[in-house]
Amino acid sequence: MIGATVIDKGLSASIQDLGRFRHQIEGFPTSGAIDQAAFCLANDLVNNPVNAAAIEFCLLGPSLKFHFRTFIAITGAVCPVFVNAQRAEENQVLEIFENDVLTFGPVKRGRYGYIAFAAGGLLTVPVLDSRSTTLRAGIGGLDGRLLQKGDQLPLNECYQMPSLQSRQYAVDEKKVVTGIRVVKGPQWSLFDPAAQENLVKQTFTVSTQADRMGYRLTEKLLPAAQVSLLSEGTVFGNIQITRNGQPIVLLADRQTTGGYPVIATIIAADFSAFVQMPLGQKFAFTLVDLPKAQQELLVRRQRFKRLLASWQQARYQFPIGPARKAAVKIQALLASENEGD
Amino acid sequence: MADYFFVPVGEQSLNLIFPNLIDVKKNQLIQHIARYLLRPDTDLPGIVDVIPAYHTLTVNFDPALLQADELQDYLDRLIQSKKLEASAPVKHVLLLPVCYDEEFGPDLTSVADYGHMTVPELIDLHSSLDYFVYMLGFLPGFAYMGTVPDRIAMPRLDQPRAVIAAGSVGIAGQQTGMYPLQSPGGWRLLGRTPVRLYDPKRPAPLYEAGDYIRFQAISRADYNKIQQLDQAGKFQLAQRKEAGS
Structure with missing residues (x-):
């Protein structure tokens, strides 16, 4: 179903997922989101499977008009986000209604941003097992090209988002990595x-x-x-x-x-x-050294797993009904899992 | 005695490296290992992707599921086992028409001069061998093939051309190959095939690493004819199959 129309193409906006793997043997670049952490966070925020396709943009996001209810999340580069000209936040779930218009100001910090869409992301036709756009090969996304004005984006409608209020992620926008x-x-x-x-x-x-x-x-x-x-x-x-x-x-x-x-x-x-x-x-x-590099990667993944678990936890209002005693214990267990973050 | 070793490329990838040579037998082994690792029913969890090249195999893995030393042990055992021999190669040769016209092959004269021969002799020589596809890389379907005879193994241009037409056939030292897409490039161009080598609507390549390609010299008239047939979807590449060497 067509869920949104592109009314301004932004800069270098393309459809990406995690990438096109197991075809490098035939000479195909993997492509996929260039900032995989930001991409995964966007999908996590809207409760998507990890490989759901999203929009990636560089320095300026595209303007989209939505045709039905859904939820979206914007992550990655720091930039002003507007829904119907009202300022909206990055790194949290945004509820979207029919005829809403999403627009962006230019990126203030960083380079690449992501727009993830609830209920499975962009439903373009996968090519060689991936929806990622590879411009040079002309495959993936929308006919292997960047977004253009007038493009119709296939999405699923979405009316509900579990634990909506807690789906946000604190990003230190001032942090300078040197x-x-x-x-x-x-x-x-x-x-x-x-x-x-x-x-x-x-x-x-x-x-x-x-x-x-x-x-x-x-x-x-x-x-x-x-x-x-x-x-x-x-x-x-x-x-x-x-x-x-x-x-x-x-x-x-x-x-x-x-x-x-x-x-x-x-x-x-x-x-x-x-x-x-x-x-x-x-x-x-x-x-x-290599062990340190692996450890850092696994620690980072663990942190995101805990974040997801905390959203799942918030989905249930503890304590509830007859399960009150067990619920308190479960909550305590989950809370201890969250320590050391 | 093992003639290979391992070098990490990062914390998620490992290179299996054979001697720094262009060798058909070793490359076939690399291709077999690569395909073995990509089997859907693999007994080794954690393989993300593989990139076979001339004398190397790059294996990407998920360090949460697989450690580099486990992968090394697995590859050691795989290479020593007989598992890979079951898929003994059938020599699969694709016959690719190429028009060695001056317009398509701007470097014909300089390569002929380099080899102290005439242009017709160069064309005869270049189209007289079955070239082994060592790897696909650079662009989808760009085949790195060899081995070009030493006499005409002219190094690539000092200054790459900004635009090379799709289908162009060239040589770079002992390598020969085709440009499946229009791109910049520094290979010495000898001709062009009328066959569309890459089509985003059917992105799977016409050939894979381990195949052979034999160039067949055609006239300009045949070039035009085949191009028309190919564009209408009515051209089929001729093939030849031989028992494995």
Whole structure:
């Protein structure tokens, strides 16, 4: 069913899910949301399955007119959100009625924002098991392209949202991230000790050549001694160093294979901070080992699981009816689960 | 003696690395491992994706379900077992028509000069071999193939072209391949196939890693004819199957 119409296309707005996996063997980039944490949070807020398709935009959100009742959530980059010209909040569920109009002001902090829609997200036709748009291949989303004015978005109606009041997430909008953690990359040892040292000693900025394929950094490093490399698989967060020393961080729309040496790889727990890095913001890389990187990732996931559990908990008004005694115990158990957050 | 080793690419991916060579046998092994890991009924939970390349296999995994050392042990056992031999290769050769016209192949003369031969000799040589598809990458359906004879293995252009037409066939050192989509690129262009190699409406590629491709030189008239047939959906690539080598 058509749930909304695009009345302004915003900037680089496309339909994304977690990504198109298991087709890199055929040369297809994974694509998918560039800030997976913000994407997942948006889906969590509207009680969606984790892989429900959402709209991703860069620097300016699209304007949408809704045709029926639903719930949405906006996450990611910090920007003014309006429903019928009234200021609305990011990082919480917004109730939407027929003929409501969603508009945005330009992004104030960060780069990529997400709009998730309740009851399963955008119901476009999956291509090769994913709804993610890959522009270069012309597949996914709406005919493999960016949103355009007049596009009709297929959604499900939604009248109810469990524990509506508690579905919000406190984001510290003022927090400045200046440290991005990395692990040694597969070609770390091909680099001169001076380059290895400078990677963590000097500061970097994201250049203006930054898109979903990758971010070029402004500051250069000593390139690896000329070694002819056969192309090999790439992963999200790989920091390639080109022949003239230019670092390029590979992101969602990266080519499946590459031939430049990779000095380091950003850890998954810091992907979100890196892709949202404000223009001109100086940051430094710090080196961590693999167990630390894994631990950080699992801790982060655990935190979101607890958040979801707390919303589930709020769904029931404790204590209720005859189950009063058990309910109190369950509540105590859940509360202890929440400690240490 | 194992001739491979493992290198982590990040906390969620591991590279299986064979010697730094372009070798059909090793690449076939890599392809078999990759497909084995992608089986829907796999006995190894936590595999997210695989990227087979010339001499490497990149495996992405979920560290909540699978640890790198478990994955290494599993791959060690898999390589030593006979499980992969069951799928012994049938040599599958696709015959791809290519028009080696000066208009489509702006580098014909320079590559012929590099090989100290005439353009017709170059065309004969380039279309006289079954090229093995080592990997698909760069663009959907971009096949990295080899091995181009040393005599004509001219390195790629110093300055890549901004626009290369879809279907262009080129060489880069010992590699040869086709551009499935219009894109920038630095390979030396010898000709163009009239066959549409990538169609977003039918995105699955016409060939996969492990296949062979044999170029068949065609005239400009045949190029136009095949292109018309192909656009009408009436052209079928000829194939040849041989017992595995």
